[in-house]
Amino acid sequence: MATITPSKKFDFSLLFKVVSLAKPYRTVFLFAAVLAVILAPLAILRPYLIKVMVDDYIFYYNISGLGQIALLLCSLLLLEFALEYAFQYATGWLGQSVVRDLRVRVFRHITSLRLQYFDKTPIGTSTTRTINDIEAINQIFAEGVITMLADLLTIIAVLGIMLYTSWKLTLVCMLTLPMLILASYIFQKKVRMAFQVVRTQIARMNAFLQERITGMRTVQIFNAEAQEATKFKAINREYTKANLHSILYYAIFYPLVEVIAAASLGLMVWYGSRGVIGGDITLGALIAFPIFINMLFRPIRMLADKFNTLQMGLVASERVFALLDQADRIENQGELKPTKFEGAVAFEQVWFAYNDKDFVLRDVSFQINPGETLAIVGGTGSGKTTIINLLNRFYDIQKGHIKIDGTDIRAYDLSVMRRRIALVLQDVFLFSGSVFENITLRDSGITREEVIEAAKMIGAHEFIEKLPGGYDYQVMERGATLSMGQRQLISFVRALVFNPDILILDEATSSIDPESESVIQFAIETLIAKRTSIIIAHRLSTIRHADNILVLKKGEIQEFGAHEALLKIENGYYRQLYEMQFLQLEETLDA
Numbered sequence: 001m002a003t004i005t006p007s008k009k010f011d012f013s014l015l016f017k018v019v020s021l022a023k024p025y026r027t028v029f030l031f032a033a034v035l036a037v038i039l040a041p042l043a044i045l046r047p048y049l050i051k052v053m054v055d056d057y058i059f060y061y062n063i064s065g066l067g068q069i070a071l072l073l074c075s076l077l078l079l080e081f082a083l084e085y086a087f088q089y090a091t092g093w094l095g096q097s098v099v100r101d102l103r104v105r106v107f108r109h110i111t112s113l114r115l116q117y118f119d120k121t122p123i124g125t126s127t128t129r130t131i132n133d134i135e136a137i138n139q140i141f142a143e144g145v146i147t148m149l150a151d152l153l154t155i156i157a158v159l160g161i162m163l164y165t166s167w168k169l170t171l172v173c174m175l176t177l178p179m180l181i182l183a184s185y186i187f188q189k190k191v192r193m194a195f196q197v198v199r200t201q202i203a204r205m206n207a208f209l210q211e212r213i214t215g216m217r218t219v220q221i222f223n224a225e226a227q228e229a230t231k232f233k234a235i236n237r238e239y240t241k242a243n244l245h246s247i248l249y250y251a252i253f254y255p256l257v258e259v260i261a262a263a264s265l266g267l268m269v270w271y272g273s274r275g276v277i278g279g280d281i282t283l284g285a286l287i288a289f290p291i292f293i294n295m296l297f298r299p300i301r302m303l304a305d306k307f308n309t310l311q312m313g314l315v316a317s318e319r320v321f322a323l324l325d326q327a328d329r330i331e332n333q334g335e336l337k338p339t340k341f342e343g344a345v346a347f348e349q350v351w352f353a354y355n356d357k358d359f360v361l362r363d364v365s366f367q368i369n370p371g372e373t374l375a376i377v378g379g380t381g382s383g384k385t386t387i388i389n390l391l392n393r394f395y396d397i398q399k400g401h402i403k404i405d406g407t408d409i410r411a412y413d414l415s416v417m418r419r420r421i422a423l424v425l426q427d428v429f430l431f432s433g434s435v436f437e438n439i440t441l442r443d444s445g446i447t448r449e450e451v452i453e454a455a456k457m458i459g460a461h462e463f464i465e466k467l468p469g470g471y472d473y474q475v476m477e478r479g480a481t482l483s484m485g486q487r488q489l490i491s492f493v494r495a496l497v498f499n500p501d502i503l504i505l506d507e508a509t510s511s512i513d514p515e516s517e518s519v520i521q522f523a524i525e526t527l528i529a530k531r532t533s534i535i536i537a538h539r540l541s542t543i544r545h546a547d548n549i550l551v552l553k554k555g556e557i558q559e560f561g562a563h564e565a566l567l568k569i570e571n572g573y574y575r576q577l578y579e580m581q582f583l584q585l586e587e588t589l590d591a
Contacts, residue, residue, distance in 0.1 A: 019140075022141065091143075112330070122207035122210065151302055173268050272289060361386055392504075393414060451493065496527055501531055505533070505535045540578050540581055
């Protein structure tokens, strides 16, 4: 699996690209930035007021003044609490709003990609991009850019007030600062590398789990649970190992920072006590400086961690933007939006290759008149399914033309064209939801009455009504609780309710049991009536009534014509397939 290695240099252009995602929420972004600027000086006022209380009021027994400054300190705490709450909520809300929009954008982009992208990319990888990586981008706003700005401003403000209070004590406290900066630099570098491995491993784990859980039936059929568990253990071990590396660096860094801060505090107490005795430093300053040191070291420590969060967010954003920049999408530049097709289909000298060099179809030409039924037959890998994929524009051809009603399909608006074509596959995919939702695909323009009418025409209404809840029966993922025949009937109702002008059946009866075959055959006859149809079938007995049969072999047309005419061709390829299939049937019956 390809990984993106983080650059050694901080990518400011990528950061700007991410921050620009907040453009629709610029008001909230600016509000959070202003709060960050306000909070920095407010935070340092607390220890400074404590110094003033000691030096100017306690030593002079000014009780009334002490009460006033204590009241001011409490008011300051309440104000700081309110502003800090507003700041945290604003940055969190901003991050969630950005990732909400980005997640929708990524999902829409994924659904617009060519099937070629899904042929090459594991589903788990796309899931990781849409969920985990986008969530990491959220941290750029919630814990990254603006909070880092707040920490930097706090450090500057604290250093300023420390120098103003006692420049001598400040210099003593800063003796350990180079050690802290060096430790922070090493920490953020090591953790960044560890987090990169973590993100790679989580994408790998998601891909593995998605594939195995989807194919669990196959795993159990072949008793491969132990082997798959061993593979998962290895992947899980690598993921855990990557996380432990990052935990190790945190376990070293945080105690080290505490030691450095304690050393700074010790130096301050040692030098400050002598200064108080000698009269160079006030007692108030000596009391306030431990608070200043904590306020100085805490954001420096947090900056290293937040910088890693920022870096990992940028790594994740680089992956998400790489997905959004994927060019594997069908260009939808067609402007024609017909409300109905007559149904004439023509392939004119079509050449197609999935990898632009190994052609799967070679100089394929044929024509279907409106209302006719064309059957396509051929061996495995002959190009049957490729033809219907091209007609739906799941892929674009390299040479030739594909036309509907005499117009190149690229001239049609893609969504409008696909709405006039229905495709029923051998492997019916049903989503989690009700039978009704699976038929309409949640299209609000289709009424329940239309669905019931279509189901009655197909012959599926009776079995649907017998389900618990009828049309509201909850179908499990991929239709696991329904038989193959029931799933196929639902897919036929789905095709009919959209009232297509061109119907494609891709081996829709190959997995049906003999008991269901008569029902399915009736459904097919209902579907293809009065509309252009293309049928791909292994069972040649089911296509003898087609107007024409297209015979393919290794991507080239061998024969074209009606069933009876093709059987009369001496040594014809279709005749060989037909006789071979019926010979196998006779041997099966004899056995």
